[in-house]
Amino acid sequence: MTSSAMASQTRGLHRGAHRALFPQVRTVRPPVAPAPVDRELVHRAQLHDVLPTKLTRHDDTNFTVSARRPHDHRLFMTADGRYTASFVLETIRQTTLLVSHAELGVPLGHHFVMWDMGHRLDAQLPAFCTPSEGLTLDVEVTDLRRRGAVPSGVALEMKIRAAGHSVGAGSIRFNITSPAAYTRIRGSLPTSGTPALAAALPDPVDPPAVHHVQACDVVLAAADRPGRWQLRADPTNTLFFDRVNDHIPAMVLVEAAQQAAGLLVPRGRFIPLSSRMNFSRYVELDQPCWIEAHQDTTEDGTTTVRVTGHQNEQLAFVIEFADTTAR
Numbered sequence: 001m002t003s004s005a006m007a008s009q010t011r012g013l014h015r016g017a018h019r020a021l022f023p024q025v026r027t028v029r030p031p032v033a034p035a036p037v038d039r040e041l042v043h044r045a046q047l048h049d050v051l052p053t054k055l056t057r058h059d060d061t062n063f064t065v066s067a068r069r070p071h072d073h074r075l076f077m078t079a080d081g082r083y084t085a086s087f088v089l090e091t092i093r094q095t096t097l098l099v100s101h102a103e104l105g106v107p108l109g110h111h112f113v114m115w116d117m118g119h120r121l122d123a124q125l126p127a128f129c130t131p132s133e134g135l136t137l138d139v140e141v142t143d144l145r146r147r148g149a150v151p152s153g154v155a156l157e158m159k160i161r162a163a164g165h166s167v168g169a170g171s172i173r174f175n176i177t178s179p180a181a182y183t184r185i186r187g188s189l190p191t192s193g194t195p196a197l198a199a200a201l202p203d204p205v206d207p208p209a210v211h212h213v214q215a216c217d218v219v220l221a222a223a224d225r226p227g228r229w230q231l232r233a234d235p236t237n238t239l240f241f242d243r244v245n246d247h248i249p250a251m252v253l254v255e256a257a258q259q260a261a262g263l264l265v266p267r268g269r270f271i272p273l274s275s276r277m278n279f280s281r282y283v284e285l286d287q288p289c290w291i292e293a294h295q296d297t298t299e300d301g302t303t304t305v306r307v308t309g310h311q312n313e314q315l316a317f318v319i320e321f322a323d324t325t326a327r
Helices: 003-021 085-102 179-186 195-199 250-264
Strands: 052-057 062-068 111-121 134-147 150-162 165-177 220-222 228-231 274-279 289-297 303-311 314-323
Touching: 052 085, 062 085, 085 111, 085 134, 085 150, 085 165, 085 250, 134 165, 165 179, 220 250, 228 250, 250 274, 250 289, 250 303, 250 314
Parallel strands: none
Antiparallel strands: 052 062, 062 134, 111 165, 111 274, 134 150, 150 165, 220 228, 228 289, 274 314, 289 303, 303 314
């Protein structure tokens, strides 16, 4: 064998040995979380608060919305990694806004007046998921009223899936008003941009008592008797007020009800698996609103909490939670 042939064979052996000793490693990229939809379509100013990632139209009344599950969020997750009822309800709310603007013809800038909302989960959502795993909501428009070309009232029913399996359901009913009509109804009122509102806030209950760290996330202040609190909503907290508003947003009232239920139920954090709620009037920013909660236990052992809000001695909302895991 010539020296050049031997050198070639040696190089071949070396290449083979290199492949055997150091096999080529294929890089596995972790799944990337889907990008959220346009913030304007779900009325959120902060991108990290946007939950829907995709909207699919099936026909005039049926749609599918994909939504992400955040791994770390002050209002949507507990300290031990469980998802709160606020997360599911906010997903339902944002899904409603997305479908209404993108598919039902509601112009941006119109106002949504919520009347009813609720949810049901068959079990608590798993605490951990990869960035690509989220919720899927199959949406059906069950009632649609129009004033001209623009919807004036809508009701939606939703089936909730996770990892391809049915995990629960949701519903919502609301009216829609134009900016001009809203101004005629509401007139000139104080807004969340008024500095005096933040200065007049009563002291919050102890944040750890409602499973929070920051006082600005506490929406209850101690009142004159057990089971009763004064609503407090920090207008500088962008989780609650990410845009100027002339009333307390409904999702702040949901958080108040959750916190009240958690204070009332003695065994750990109350994580409702279902809810029913009705909003009968606006809760104004500059007037005291009183929150009351009452606990009951049904024959099957389900713990229920009924939370009411009164302002100027008039009922503003009723939120009922149920949690079979609290017993």
